Amino acid sequence: MILVFLFSIFTIWLAYELYWKRRNLPPGPCPLPVFGNLLSLNDPPPGYEAFERWTIQYGDVYTFWIVDNFLISITEIEIKWLKVKHEVPPCLKNFFPGTKPFIMMNTFDKIKDTFVRDADTYINKTVPPSSILFRGGEHGVIDSNGATWRDHRRFAISNLRDFGLGKNLMQEKILIEVQEIFSKFDDKLAAGESDLEIPPAFDNAVANVINQILFGYRFDKDPEEFRNLKNIIEKPSELFGRLPVFLAMNIKFVEKILPASMYVKPFMDWKEETFAFFNKQIEEHKREVDMEDLDSESTDYVEAYLKEQRKREIQGDTESFTDIQLVNMCIDLWFAGRGTTTNTTTWAISFVLHHLEVQDKIHEELDRIIGSDRLITTADKNDLPYLNAYINESQRFTNLVPLNTQHATTRDTVINGYSIPRGTGVVAQISTVMNDEETFPAHKSFKPERFIDENGKLKKVDQLVPFSIGKRQCLGEGLARMELFLFLSNFFNRYQISPSKNGLPSMDKSSISRIEPRLFSAVLKRRR
């Protein structure tokens, strides 16, 4: 009797998972119960090909299912149908596995129609349980919504502008790092070494830039501090690169059944270390910043934030700019600003090692236009179409986020004739757009020439969207573009690279959570 009852419950659950909840959504790949479509991203990792296959099969919109809690997904999808507001008891929330739909927009036109033309409908983010666990709530800018997100995004963008983006100030900071990279490589060349590891020098440089913006100093005085910080930063790639942990981050059920030593304990240790580092910087600023003079120019983000917080407090607002928001903002800007830029820069160099003819063309252009060992600046940018085309193709080919961040609709809407309730997951699938064969023929080949027009000028291709589009578009885009240009142009102006005796860099992108190049070396030779 009990068996029959359990079997009936199981059958109803299966029917719900495989048919009922999918019936009013755009068709897409059949999800597995519990796992949804996530496991297909391993076929092969990191998932570009599955997304391409589904786009060919289903078109510009399809539904993709991600692991979630069964009853939460019921409340989100069926709330209109049930016409009741019901609270799910937390014990059930944690133990009923289910999947949650994400409506994927797979072409540039569809993303523009939705995320740009109807931007406010697509503005919210879905916040995974791991983020709440890590941050102590819905904090920061990457995983927050509403007024908190809007005010903090606006404040961060205006700060980046104040600290010199668009002026020479930011460029000067980056050029100091360019010279630091030169001196590291040159010292080794002078000592007779020529087969050199490439990523660490760029990693350090990018970290110095973002740390200057946030806290006002570079890591030159205390290399030990950077080493410690790097250990903290690199923990997530060890921790989150494994499938069970990745699943635990997204689904409470898996989090509960996984031994604490595999996920919760290392995760919480990592959280503690991260917060300790950032809180220490903030506390030092609190001691040093002159809070009597709130209108004087700030030299870094934390100083500007503390002053803004005090100004708001004076006006009676103690809610919007808080200490917990500040530490989460520092974490967001540090993490989003470092790995993305370092990875793109070092992938770009590894692509050249695989295509030395690209380096010949970069050098030919640099010799013709620059023709000396002077530092290249953003004033030279428009005169270097091939170099820009190379950077564009490197960003397209790096394709940093196979599955872009997950947004949620802020109101009921209609997509391709399907009624989509408020709160449904939506994704601007930029990796598929940048692998679109029609826009980028032979898209699996690295070809900077695709960004050069018949007159030899740089061709603007709207479908190149590594920073995404819409109101959540990357807020560090201006900074990242400046870094990529200054690091790569100056590096190739100074050095000729060739493959290391250890072989070519790996092109493997098989980590689930991050598109990170493996450590690699190259033989460097000074050109000037």
Ligand code: HEM
């Ligand atoms: C090559 C470098 C970079 C790439 C490819 C990149 C890419 C992206 C992408 C795809 C998103 C998601 C947009 C969406 O939700 O649709 C994003 C968001 C974000 N990025 Fe970047 N990024 C880069 C560099 C940076 C830098 C240097 C910073 C910081 C200074 C930064 C800070 C952020 C933040 C804070 C968000 C969240 C914005 C929001 O939710 O409003 N990124 N980035």
